[in-house]
Amino acid sequence: MAEQAEKAKPYKSEARYIRISPQKARLVVDLIRGRKAGEAIHILRGTNKRIAPVVEKVLHSAIANAENRATDVDVDKLYVTEAYVNEGPRQKRIRPAPMGRAYRYQRRTSHIVVKVGEKAS
Numbered sequence: 001m002a003e004q005a006e007k008a009k010p011y012k013s014e015a016r017y018i019r020i021s022p023q024k025a026r027l028v029v030d031l032i033r034g035r036k037a038g039e040a041i042h043i044l045r046g047t048n049k050r051i052a053p054v055v056e057k058v059l060h061s062a063i064a065n066a067e068n069r070a071t072d073v074d075v076d077k078l079y080v081t082e083a084y085v086n087e088g089p090r091q092k093r094i095r096p097a098p099m100g101r102a103y104r105y106q107r108r109t110s111h112i113v114v115k116v117g118e119k120a121s
Contacts, residue, residue: 009070009117010081010082010115010116010117011062011063011065011066011069011070011073011115011116011117012062012065012113012114012115013058013059013061013062013065013113013114013115014058014111014112014113014114015054015057015058015111015112016088016111016112017088017089017109017110017111018051018054018088018109018110018111018112019107019109020050020051020054020108020109020110021108021110022085022086022087022088022108022110024049024050024051025051025055025085025110025112026084026085027049028044028047028049028051028052028055029055029083029084029085029112029114030083031043031044031047032044032055032059032080032083032114033080033082033083034079034080034081035079035080036078036079036080037059037063037075037078037079037080037116038076040059040080041056041059041060044056044059054112055112055114058112058113058114059080059114059116061114062114062115062116063075063078063116066078066116066117073118074118077118077119078116078117078118079116079117079118079119080114080115080116081115081116081117082113082114082115083113083114083115084113085110085111085112085113086110086111086113087108087109087110087111088108088109088110088111089109090106090107090108090109091106091107091109092104092105092106093105093106093107
């Protein structure tokens, strides 16, 4: 029983303070949630978004964590169990505006988390 619980354990990888808004990053992360790891890599390679290579790098890191931390993990059976984007800190900036005024805007950052694991059968 303990071995089964150990096998189903998710392996996590995280990229923090990525300079893209969480809303834009979630569009890409939603594409891979629940898919096989190999299929998710193919989807990310074909996605025409600026954040796709970063998400692919995080996914590769999660797969490598699974290989390094457990000896009996089959990479071909790994699934993306969880994938989500949290909001990071915002950088407040000021843009010059007409007639001596100034407009404030925010540069948003994201924390991207991807967890992989084997499906319990």
